[in-house]
Amino acid sequence: MNNNPNIHIILNNPNLVTPFKKIGEKVLNGERITFDEGVLLYQKAELSYLGALANYIREQKHSNYTYFNRNFHIEPTNLCIYTCKFCSYSRLIKQKEDGWVYSEKEMLDIVKSYDNQAVSEVHLVGGVLPHMGLEFFTSLISKIKAHRPELHVKAFTPVEYHYMCKRAKVSYHEALKLLKESGLDSIPGGGAEIFHDEVRDIICKDKCNAEQWLEIHETAHNLGIPSNCTMLYGHIENYEHRVDHMERLRQLQDRTNGFNCFIPLKFRNKNNEMSHIPESNILEDLRTYAVARIYLDNIPHLKAYWPMIGRTTTQLLLNFGVNDVDGTIDDTTKIYSMAGSEEQRPAMSTAELVKLIKNVGRHPIERDSVYNQLTDYKEVEPPQPKASNNGFIELPVIGKN
Ligand code: V47
Ligand code: SF4
Numbered sequence: 001m002n003n004n005p006n007i008h009i010i011l012n013n014p015n016l017v018t019p020f021k022k023i024g025e026k027v028l029n030g031e032r033i034t035f036d037e038g039v040l041l042y043q044k045a046e047l048s049y050l051g052a053l054a055n056y057i058r059e060q061k062h063s064n065y066t067y068f069n070r071n072f073h074i075e076p077t078n079l080c081i082y083t084c085k086f087c088s089y090s091r092l093i094k095q096k097e098d099g100w101v102y103s104e105k106e107m108l109d110i111v112k113s114y115d116n117q118a119v120s121e122v123h124l125v126g127g128v129l130p131h132m133g134l135e136f137f138t139s140l141i142s143k144i145k146a147h148r149p150e151l152h153v154k155a156f157t158p159v160e161y162h163y164m165c166k167r168a169k170v171s172y173h174e175a176l177k178l179l180k181e182s183g184l185d186s187i188p189g190g191g192a193e194i195f196h197d198e199v200r201d202i203i204c205k206d207k208c209n210a211e212q213w214l215e216i217h218e219t220a221h222n223l224g225i226p227s228n229c230t231m232l233y234g235h236i237e238n239y240e241h242r243v244d245h246m247e248r249l250r251q252l253q254d255r256t257n258g259f260n261c262f263i264p265l266k267f268r269n270k271n272n273e274m275s276h277i278p279e280s281n282i283l284e285d286l287r288t289y290a291v292a293r294i295y296l297d298n299i300p301h302l303k304a305y306w307p308m309i310g311r312t313t314t315q316l317l318l319n320f321g322v323n324d325v326d327g328t329i330d331d332t333t334k335i336y337s338m339a340g341s342e343e344q345r346p347a348m349s350t351a352e353l354v355k356l357i358k359n360v361g362r363h364p365i366e367r368d369s370v371y372n373q374l375t376d377y378k379e380v381e382p383p384q385p386k387a388s389n390n391g392f393i394e395l396p397v398i399g400k401n
Helices: 007-011 018-028 035-044 047-062 093-098 104-112 134-147 158-168 172-182 197-203 210-222 239-256 282-295 311-317 350-358
Strands: 065-074 121-124 152-155 227-233 259-266 324-328 363-367 373-376
Touching: 007 018, 007 047, 018 035, 018 047, 035 239, 035 282, 047 282, 065 104, 065 350, 104 134, 121 134, 134 152, 134 158, 134 172, 158 172, 158 210, 172 210, 210 227, 210 239, 227 239, 239 259, 239 282, 259 282, 282 311, 311 350, 324 350, 350 363
Parallel strands: 065 121, 065 324, 065 363, 121 152, 227 259
Antiparallel strands: 363 373
16 A cells, blocks of 8 residues: 555656656666755755655565554663763763662563563663673673573664774674673664764764764674664764765665664754754654655665654654654553653553554565564454553663664
């Protein structure tokens, strides 16, 4: 089912100017657009045109399917030695009273608290602290796997990997090999922000740089560890910076084919050092996702992280290239506050998420972490949530790396 105006109607519009006709033809022919064309799309393309192109690509690649998985998050700590200006979640070491640092046992207890739930993935990521190094995390991951071998461990970002390698005086290859042997299955997309130095030097100067981020993902891909990638947009960056960011990801993907999905992350401005910067509006959000779908022709999936972007925008984005809406869980105990999130209650059960997807005419599929289909919810009734806390469901957290 195609929810957008037919791409041919858009492309046959006599008012469509030559560069956009050419880009449209490239998309129809499965050809790649250039850097300049990416920038032009951001600057000048009509939203309906972008939506038609992005939706065409989405449906060519994934038909009407919309994926989600059942996962939970663990953050070892919200203290961090780094000082990214956009980070509204972690606390500086000097503000320790607001922070937490979990022990290995506490984190294993969190894993065990999901023993009776049909979750398929744990997403493990947090701030960077000196004592949480390579040894600490290899031990933690191997104990998680010993307890629940089939649970997919998606863990850490190049920010943490770079720091732990430096401290342990080992290469990226050695560390990732060791972590893989301990049970690491994949790497989430965080820490990418905006690669270009003009932006990175201002918003997150002290953590791993673009080259290190890309090298760590390339090393992981070469070891058979798949990963995701992100872009933090809507702050001080311009369109050239965004396309440069996607260009670097596209080039790496050409070499390794190791990225599963791209996740544009809308900058939220509450409780951080960039609060004076207004947030992007919804039109800019739709535009950003659509251009990403068109530009990143070699990355299979485009994900909307619904707890941050919001439910309604997520539904709209399903017509602007998005085919994945991240995770859900059906039972929980606590709610984190997530400064600046669109959602007052950023948590959804499987049943709610299935409904959200079906309400905009899409076909919900529960997937595992590497996009194998687990359950087709077109006909199947989703499980009803076990409301352990007045119906509230634990929300995934953001702001790490
Ligand atoms: O790298 C931090 C972002 C990222 C803010 O791979 C912010 O499946 C908006 O990468 N406003 C971490 N964004 C989260 C992340 C992620 C999330 C969900 C799924 C996956 C995946 C990855 O969060 C950080 C940073 O770019 N972030 N602060 C903020 N104020
Ligand atoms: Fe630390 Fe990550 Fe926050 Fe930066 S974004 S301060 S690396 S937790």
